[in-house]
Amino acid sequence: xxxxxxxxxxxxxxxxxxxxxxxxxxxxxxxxxxxxxxxxxxxxxxxxxxxxxx
Amino acid sequence: xxxxxxxxxxxxxxxxxxxxxxxxxxxxxxxxxxxxxxxxxxxxxxxxxxxxxxxxxxxxxxxxxxxxxxxxxxxxxxxxxxxxxxxxxxxxxxxxxxxxxxxxxxxxxxxxxxxxxxxxxxxxxxxxxxxxxxxxxxxxxxxxxxxxxxxxxxxxxxxxxxxxxxxxxxxxxxxxxxxxxxxxxxxxxxxxxxxxxxxxxxxxxxxxxxxxxxxxxxxxxxxxxxxxxxxxxxxxxxxxxxxxxxxxxxxxxxxxxxxxxxxxxxxxxxxxxxxxxxxxxxxxxxxxxxxxxxx
Numbered sequence: 455x456x457x458x459x460x461x462x463x464x465x466x467x468x469x470x471x472x473x474x475x476x477x478x479x480x481x482x483x484x485x486x487x488x489x490x491x492x493x494x495x496x497x498x499x500x501x502x503x504x505x506x507x508x
Numbered sequence: 509x510x511x512x513x514x515x516x517x518x519x520x521x522x523x524x525x526x527x528x529x530x531x532x533x534x535x536x537x538x539x540x541x542x543x544x545x546x547x548x549x550x551x552x553x554x555x556x557x558x559x560x561x562x563x564x565x566x567x568x569x570x571x572x573x574x575x576x577x578x579x580x581x582x583x584x585x586x587x588x589x590x591x592x593x594x595x596x597x598x599x600x601x602x603x604x605x606x607x608x609x610x611x612x613x614x615x616x617x618x619x620x621x622x623x624x625x626x627x628x629x630x631x632x633x634x635x636x637x638x639x640x641x642x643x644x645x646x647x648x649x650x651x652x653x654x655x656x657x658x659x660x661x662x663x664x665x666x667x668x669x670x671x672x673x674x675x676x677x678x679x680x681x682x683x684x685x686x687x688x689x690x691x692x693x694x695x696x697x698x699x700x701x702x703x704x705x706x707x708x709x710x711x712x713x714x715x716x717x718x719x720x721x722x723x724x725x726x727x728x729x730x731x732x733x734x735x736x737x738x739x740x741x742x743x744x745x746x747x748x749x750x751x752x753x754x755x756x757x758x759x760x761x762x763x764x765x766x767x768x769x770x771x772x773x774x775x776x777x778x779x780x781x782x783x784x785x786x787x788x789x790x791x792x793x794x795x796x797x798x799x800x801x802x803x
Contacts, residue, residue, distance in 0.1 A: 458753040460731035465749055469769055473750055473762065476712075 526684075527629035529572055531691045532601055532671075534564045534650065535623035541643040547633075550689040558697040558789050565627075565694050568604035570664040575600050594676040597646075603667040608723035609701060610667045612795055613652035617669060624648045624671055627691045628684075637683040646682075647674045702727060702782050702794035709802040713764055713771025719757045719782060719794065726757020727792075730782055735761065738796055739779035745769070746778045763799060772801040 459481070461470055474481060539562050541547045556563035577595040584590070603610065623645025626634040636644045651670045658666055673679070701722035708716040720726050732751040740746035743765040750762040763772045772778060782794035 457755070458731075460733075460751050460753075462732040462747055462749050465732075465769070469749065477714075 529626050530629045531627035532566045533625040533627060535645045536562045537621045537623055539623050539645055547643040547685050548687050553694055554697050557694055566603055567695055570602045570604050572599055572601040596676055597673045597679055599671045601669050602665045605667040617650045617652040619649045619651040622650045632684050632686045634682055634684055636678050637681055646678045648672055699790040699793040702792055704782060704794040704797050706799060710799050711803045713762050714760055715799045716760050728753055728755055734782055734784040735780050736783035737778055737780045741777050774801050776801040
């Protein structure tokens, strides 16, 4: 699924981490300020979810 | 005090009568050009349209009516006549527009005060000159409202705006200037219009919206910096801190408040718009949208 996430310039890394956690998204961080989950990162997200459940 | 009646002074050979109005240029009510040089400068006008957003040339008009009342004429018992007032100028202008652009005007032009500049058929500009030499628009209340349903025999007149000026004195101090540039060059500088609307509740600060070309399809590619917060319920640091572009013009925006951002809460609201700029020039501009926190 096409999905590009951007944060307002100057947003703190702490806020970004909290935002990703709240939305259950694992970023692949391909560019400064742009987080673009890819099919690979979707798999990673599922794997991480399983790990988190242990 | 002398009651001497003065006559007008001087005269000049008249080249031709004043031409009809070809375009209307709306401005913010405080818009002003400080000199004749500035008034002739295309760069100055262009910057007002695509950078400062203090000027909005309407794309075109199909026709217009001057609706200024006739002056009152008092006839005395001895049948002498006196003009007893100076009616304030007004006009009904029919726009060359479309439903989507016009409805944006209906939302914004609600009888508040704006500036109006008249661009005439011969390329001259009719505006006001104040006592300090500034060139200004004529102050007016401008309202966009139509009959809703298309008029079958009068389609060209579906998009009227009402212009009600404030004072005849402004026209007494009018100036006509003849710039070298053409109004069509200015119209090309208008930012592309977008329509943005909310497509679901604002839950925990997240609100889904759809952004389309005005009267067109969804537009992708807007990032957080392209959103411009223009108002809120007195929130500290109202902000759109994150934007998720899901394609086809569908976005989810995270609305926050406070210096250390937290999601907006129930009852909080933020008003914002898309305002995409490239090197300071605004290329896209949407309607303003007010989103209220639901949970």
